[in-house]
Structures are given as structure tokens and as C-alpha cells.
Amino acid sequence: MAAPSSSSQTINQRRWRKFKGMRRGYYSMIILLTAYIISFFLPLLVNNKALLISYEGEWYSPAGRDFLGSLPLVSAIAPSSFDPAEQYGETGNKGEANYRELQAKWEEQGSENYIVMPLYPFSPNEDVGVAGNESFVEPFADDSNGSMRLFGTDDNGRDVLARMAYGFQVSMSFAILISILEYLIGIPIGAMMGYFGGKFDLLMQRFMEIWTALPFLFLIIIIVSFVNPTFALLVLLLVLFSWMGIAAQMRAQFYRERLRDYVAAAISIGVPTRSIILKHILPNTLVPIITFFPFALVGGISALVSLDYLGFGLPPPTPSWGQMINVGLSNITRYWLVVVPFSAMFITLTLVVFIGEGIREAFDPKVFSRLR
């Protein structure tokens, strides 16, 4: 490939520069990445547990412990974030401390104890069972405790903003995980089919044809209706039914590439098959599937929202956009119950699509010439 006029740039550097030059895609990526990274810190930002408590000279941070518990891997050894109310002077109350009430109480008493609450002091799963929470508080209105609810509350008195924010974290993580696993399965299978051909290819093609003909969302619903759905199971099921696209794409690429001269040259000088596939062919076949990645994300998010909407997704009370839309559509006079989760999904998907457009333009520019 002809080198660019200025300095020596690898093709990937040039692609990256081109991508950065496309403002819309680039900024979309910055916004989405930032939001996703921030979403890992949600327990410190949107939580009904105190960020910091000073009680009789001792320091506590239930929200901090919550944060540790929410991290993958660390969660197994993280301490519990549950503090009974009696720990903070509410004698005899073994239930979880209500930090918002404690804060108000201590302020009123003018005591030396104090509490720093997270930025938005409501949790996604606290419902009417917690004092002060009401169902169907309107957006920007106060609940009976006088706390402002930015996006209102749902039918169980759960905070819509908190659920939406945590729903973002769940949706994105779910979609990213699915897309990566899809690639991890689809790429090797497709590569082997294309490179080796023959009986293996033929058999796998028949198998993929059967697998593609299945109404997969319908089957997932059936399976989920009798197996208790967990995050991991849903990921597994969706991956199981959606790796074929990538595999077919890779197969076609490998099928074409293996006939090229450089592969013949590699074979003739005795390069092992493994490195021919991994080092020589694979890098040449990645462009279409890289440009497809954002759209795989879109597929993952949509699938989760659809399953959650139908009630066959993540187990309640996991905050999820699909479940929120479901509640909204059964309470259509409360517009915010549908509009908030839908807007969150809409904005997220739009950002992903813009990123996808940018990547496609940078990696796989289509040049059309029009003759007249």
C-alpha cells in the first residue's frame, strides 16, 4: 500500500487519525466511554448508603463497601455494605440504617456526628418499603420527605433516575460481554471453516443453516421460562444463538485469503498452519468484523431490552431499561416511566451508531466515482 506523503505511519495510525477527524464518531466515543467508566462508580454517586459517616469518632463508608462489592472479582472478598441502624445509635433497630433520615436527624440535633451522602442519594431497588418513598412521584417533584426526585418514581416507589443509571451499566456490560464472546466463538470457527474447507466446512455450514433458521428470541424465552435467568445464563444463551453472523463473515474472508500468493508463499517456506492462520491471514480479515463491532453492541442492547420488556430477562429487581419500559406501558398516563428509559436507550444506541459510522468510514472507506 502506498505510504502517505508525510511521515511513516502504520495503517492503523492512519485509520485512527481519520476516525479522530470524524468529529461526530470521535466525540460519541469519548462521551460513551466516559459515561461507561463513570457508571462503574455509580455506588459512590447514586446510592442511598452514606459515602462517609462520622459517628462518635469512628469513620464508616457503607457506599465505599458497596462499590467494592459491585466490582467484578473483588466482590467475592468485599465486606458487606449492610450496617444495622443500631450501629449508629438507633437502639434496637436491626434493620438497615436509613442514612437520609439519620442525616436529617443529626443535623436537626446539631450533633457532632455527620453524614456525607452520595451525589444522588437514592438506590435503584429501594421501594415503598423504605420510609418516605412513594409511588408515581412526578419528575422534578418532591416525595413526602421533601427530597427532590429528578425523574420521578415508578409503581413501586423506586427512583427512576437511579434505575436508569444502573440500567445503563447493566445494558452496556451485557452488550459488551456478548459481543466479545460472539467474536471469540465466531472468529475461530469461521476461520477454520474457511481455511480448511472440506468436510468440516460442509458440516458446519449445515449446522449453521439450522441454527440460523431457529427463531432464537422465541427459544430463549422458552428456556428462560423454566430456568431461573441469571446474568451469566442470559449472556450464554444470546451468544449461543448469535455467533453465526461473525463466523459466516470470517469464513468468507478466509476462503478468499487462503488462495492468495502470500499464503502459498508462507506454506512453501514451511510456516506452521497455526501461524499462517493467526499471523498472516487473520490481520487481513479483521476490517469487516471490526466495523461490525458497534452493531453487535446495538444487537446486544436491543436483545436485552426486548427480553426484559417481555419479562424473560434479568431477574427482578435488577434495574433494566426493558423492565422500566414494561412498567411504563402498563401505566401509560405516567409518561416519564416510558420516556426516561427510552431516551436513555435511544441516546446510548445513537452514540454507538455514530461510533460505528466513524469506524466504518475510517477502516473501510467506500469510494464511488460517478461517471456522466
Place this chain on the structure above:
Amino acid sequence: MLQYIIRRLLLAIPTFLGATFVVFFIVQFAPGGPYDQQMNALRKGQGAEGGGSALGTESMAIPPSQLEALQRYYQVNEPIWKRYLMWLGLFPRPVNDYLAEVGEERNVGGGYKVVARKDAATGLYKVYALDDPSTPLEDWFVDPSQKPNSVWLYQREVAGIFTFDFGDSFRYRKPVTELISERLPVSMQFGLMSFVITYVVCFYLGTQKALRHGTKFDVVSSSIIFIAFSVPGWALGGVLLVILGGGSGIDLFPTGGFQSSDYDNLTAVEQILDRAWYFVLPTVAYTLGGFASITLLMKNSLMETLGQDFIRTAYAKGLREDRVIWLHAMRNSIIPLVASIGGVIGIFLAGGYLVETAFNIDGIGRLSFEAIGTRDTNVAFAFAVISITINLVGSIISDFMLALVDPRIRFS
């Protein structure tokens, strides 16, 4: 050509069998199906008869003959491949199953009475008509029973999806085919409408985008259709329902359903308007996602054609631009669009249950979705079979159309 089509059809058969077997296996595997439900019902019924004691209702045994009848009806003791073949209609299944005491006459419906006796010579049981005790009946078969001195008498019938017999709905107590044909027209109307709208819009939009490539119109419309593609149609439909359906916002459209309750009393013109009024929002939800791929297909195809030499030649001959585009370029560009028709048919059905659930439309999508919840297995099977068939037929149609419109494609 004919040979190609035949081969293509033959290849679809193993795919169909494979896919239906996967579905059959999964659904059969699901607990809580009609068999389990009937067992539970029997257990509860026994509890109530047994003096209403709350204790022991669960452990109350089902009479062995009833249990056996149920097991035989649902063939739970048969291996899965045999049940699959029966369900397909390739293997005869037992019907008219009666428990009879050996040597006693048994009424087998319609006042017809038979009797089962042991054949002295072979030691096998045979069934005889009451009025003719000499020759055994050929169409009756005998299975042993756990009940002493009793046997099961039954006839055999080949009935399955290949004979268009999907069995009865457990919930509605009528044949699944009847249930589906009641609701199919509703789903079909939305499907057809969406199909036509999608192609008309995509053809126009794709052409315009190709002719105005790189302009603001092209860039903006690309973004819009991509976003529309990524947002699930039913979810947007839901938002529109809340905002425009009178929930909270403007009361412009009905809040779901298929037609007004007084539809039958309206005049013909009013009926059409009524339908249209109910159709707007669901159709938006149906069509939205399909725009992107087909529009881009049209655009890219036309752009590629416009870059080819024969177009240059046409211009060089001095032909008018309209003529070059619509007559010379279009005929070659429309090929991929035509080929995509088969695939699109399936899309409208596949996503149907989401839109139908969101809009309360009584179509087959919603029917089958509810069937999963109530474990109405036969209905769920039927929907899966229809989906698979449409997928396969769709891809065959695509290939066929492609061969038909593109003279360059020759299959050998």
C-alpha cells in the same frame, strides 16, 4: 434452473428437520407442560375429594389407571425421537385409547362395542367386534396395562405437522390450526403493509441518496435511518403510544388494539379509515428497523452501477440523464433489492410478538408468546414451525428471485 430449485428445496428438508428437532427438544424438556399441569390438577382434585384435609393433598396418589392414561396420552414413556417422529407425522400415533378388561365388552365411542380376547394359539391379545367374534379387527391394537386383567385398546393414526395437524391448544381447547387461522389475518395485514411501505420508502430513499451522494441530505438521512435501525421498533412504538395515544400527551391515536369496538356498524369508508387509524402506530413500529439495510443496499448498488463503463457509454451517446438512470442503471441496480425480499418476510414475523404485545394486537405473535407463559406447547410449536418455514422459504425465494432477475447468475 428447475434443477437448481429442486436441489435447493431438497437441501431445505434436512435444515427444517434439524431446526424443528432443536425446538421440539427444548420445548419437551421444559417442565410445567400440559402433562405436568394435568398431573397437578389431578392431585388437587384428589385432595378435595379426600375430605378437604389440607394435609396430604400433595402426597395424595393419582389412581394408577388415570396416571397410566395420562402417560399414554402424552407419551411420556416413549423415547424423544419417537415422539418427534409422531409429532412430525412420520410415525403413527395412538388415538382412541381405551382401558378394557380382558373378555369384557368395551364401548369405544359411537355406540360401537369391541371386546379384547387372548388368542389361544399365539398368546397375543386381539380385538374383536361384538357382532363378529371370529375375525380380529385389523385397525385396533392392544398394549398391556399395569391394571390386572386389563389391556389398552387403541387405533393408530398418522397425524403431525406434515399433515398440518398441530394438535389441540391446551388452553383454548380447540385445534391449533383453527386458532392460528383466526389470528393470522391480523398479523398478515401488518406484515404486508409494512412490507410494501418498507420497499417503497427504501427504493425512493436509496435512489435519492445515491444520486445525491455526499450531500447534506445523504449524510442526515443516513444518520436517521441508522438510529431508526438500532432502536427497537416496539420500544419507539411504545413511546409514541404514550405521547400520541392519549396516555399523557396528545390523544391522536388509539391506545392499541386492532379496530374500534363498533367496527361492524360502520360504513365501508369509515371502516377503512378506522383500520388506518389503528394501523398507523404499529406500522411505524414494524417498519422502522427494516429501512436501514434495504435503503443502503439500494444506494450502494445504484452507486456501483453508476460508476460502470456502460453508463459512461450511455452518457457519451448523448442520452438524457433521466433515461440513463432510470432505464440503464436502475435495471441493474435493483437486483440486490429484489434478492432481499425473501429475508424481509421473516423479519416482520420474528419481531411480531414484541409489537403485538406492546399494542395489544391479537395476532399470532402475541398468541404464541402467551402460549409460552401458559405452557401451551402445541401453540408454541406451531409458531416455531411457522417461523422456521418462513425463514427457509424466504431464503429460497431470495435465491430464486436472484436467478430470475439476474441473467448473469447461472446455477450448475
